[in-house]
Every structure is written in structure tokens, then in C-alpha cells.
Amino acid sequence: MTETASRPTLEAVAARAGVSRATVSRVVNGGEGVREPLVERVRRAVEELGYVPNQAARSLVTRRHDAVAVVIAEPETRVFADPFFALQLRGISKELTAHDSQLVLLLTEGPEDYARVGRYLAGGHVDGALVFSLHLDDPLPGLIRGAGIPTVFGGRPGWADGMRGGTPTVYVDSDNRGGARDAVRHLVGLGRTRIAHITGPLDQTSAVDRLDGFRDVMVDADPRLIVAGDFTPAGGERAMRELLELCPELDAVFAANDVSASGALRVLRERGRRVPEDVAVVGFDDMLPVAEQSDPPLTTVRQDIEEMGRLMARLLFRGLERRGPGEREQGFGERGVGGAPSSVVLPTTLVRRASA
Secondary structure, three states, rough: OOOOOOOHHHHHHHHHHHHOOOHHHHHHOOOOOHHHHHHHHHHHHHHOOOOOOOOOHHHHOOOOEEEEEEEEOHHHHHHHHHHHHHHHHHHHHHHHHHOOEEEEEEEOHHHHHHHHHHHHHHHHOOEEEEEOOOOOOOHHHHHHHHHHHOOOEEEOOOOOOEEOOOEEEEEEOHHHHHHHHHHHHHHHHHHOOOOOOOOOOOOOHHHHHHHHHHHHHHOOOOOOHHEEEOOHHHHHHHHHHHHHHHOOOEEEEEEHHHHHHHHHHHHHOOOOOOOOOOOOOEEEEHHHHHHOOOOOOOOOOOHHHHHHHHHHHHHHHHHOOOOOOOOOOOOOOOOOHHHHHHHOOOEEEEEEOOOO
């Protein structure tokens, strides 16, 4: 057993810097009213001694925990299998690191998970929450509202007026409907006339918006050409098989995301359909591990998933910086209401590869 050195204390830093303990506390906890020469002396003493603030004591002073909950309304089997979530988490993690804040990942799979997440958020462990992959009628927004913590949503929430419980909602999303229109217009421009759509789960607004974008272009689409998927490769396979049974003469497919498109491509190969000669395929997301490695490489609509994650965290921190110490809110108002951040909708871009 090795003996470890005692941890430097606030008093030791004060003695090294030649200032009071209260001065050190103000500097370490980001307080104001300390002259710059004293600030530099304290910082130098902190560095020389290797002082690390006690987080529990610091939270009592600042009312900040330097931790953010990332709540994903999906089971862990989906989260760890779908590269979409890895990209979004990477963007969030980068921004949290820049703010010296910790990421606390919370997943929901059943009713007991919702209760656990609600208790945790209400327990004062985090400064705010980033929530994405919501489904309609999901209990999470109500639990978060009850916890009274600032929240930014990934994706446009399902409540139509942008309010929940009288609180303006802040979210980051992509132009799902516009991107879907671009995808289908591209297929029409290739001369395709029997264009099918594999949807995402229609209890999520992104899937609904992409279906609406498809219908904006294919106004008189044959109902048989719209088949439900679930944003998974297996769902894309099932939907593609169903489409080939219902409408074997189809000549193009717009899948609501890349992993669904990858499943559709596998079924088309099994059935001897050439892509793009017989059936052109377009996806949505432009997740490079999927889109570039598909056979053939996938034409898709690009949304900047990592940047969406970064923006979610950035908006949360922007709102936190505008609050007073210890102040708790249920969200942020739109810009112009207390100066809080507004929602952001990012543009999308069609990326052409060999599948269409």
C-alpha cells in the first residue's frame, strides 16, 4: 500500500497566495470583486499546489454542479447500435468539455426508467438537460418540467404551439421537410415515376416532417408506396420487402434515414434489383460510416448531426449564463423574452453518390 499526499486545501492556497480564504473562494468559484493582481496570485498558487476544488462545497456557493444530463428516449440497444446517437453525443461532449462540464447519460426503456430519470433530475444533481429522440405522448417533458431545470430539446417537440405548460420550448432541429422535398425532387429529376417512401416511426416529428416533404412533391402518390419503418436496418428490410410485394414496378425509394436505406439496399440485392439502374435509393442523415460504405454508396440528405449536438449544449449554457446563482427555471424563453436563446433549425444538403 502506498501513502498518498494530503489534498491541498483552500487555506493552503490562501497562505501560498498571501490572501484571505474568502478571496481564494471568490476566485475559484468565479465570483467578482477581486482585483486582477490578486486573481493572478491565487491562480498561480492553485497551479503550484495542484489544488482541485471540492465539488460539493463549490456547488453550495455557486449553485452549479458542472454536470448536464443527456436524456435519450430510447433503449440502450438502439442507442449503442445507431451511429446517429454517437454523432450527436460527440457534438454534445465536445461542447461540455469546452465548458468544463460533465455528461451524465440517462436512457429510458420502460416505466421504471422514467421514474428513475424523473427522480434524478429533480434531485438537483445537474445544471440542465439535453433531451432528444422524443416520441409523441412521451412522459419525459412532464418529468423535466416538474424537475424545474433548464432544458434544450433535440428535434422539434410534438406540441404544436412550441409551449408546454406555458413555458417556451427551445430546440435544435434540421429542415427535415425541406430535405425530404430535395430528395424526392432529385428522384423525379432522374425520371423516376413510381417513387416509394419508407417512413420513420410516425410518433416522432422528424419522421412526420419527412413524410410531409415526400407528399409535398408526390401529391398524388399511390398509398401502397408509403410503408412504415422504424429508423432501423431491420425496419428498412421489412418495409422494402413489403413494398416489392405491394408494388413490384416501383423504380425509386426515399428512406427516412440512412440505416433504413441500408436495409432496403440489402433486400434489393437479394431480389436481383440493380441500384440505381432498376431502383434508385436515397436516404437521409449522411452518416458517413453508413452512407459511404453502402453498396452502392448512398445518395442522401445531409444534416449536421454533430453540430446539432454542439448547438444544443451551447444554447443550454447560454441560458445558464444568463441566470442568477441558484435560480431554477423550467426552460428558456424565445429570444427577446428575457434575452434567452431561441430555437435553431439547421439547413440540409443533398449529397449525390452512386445509389441515385
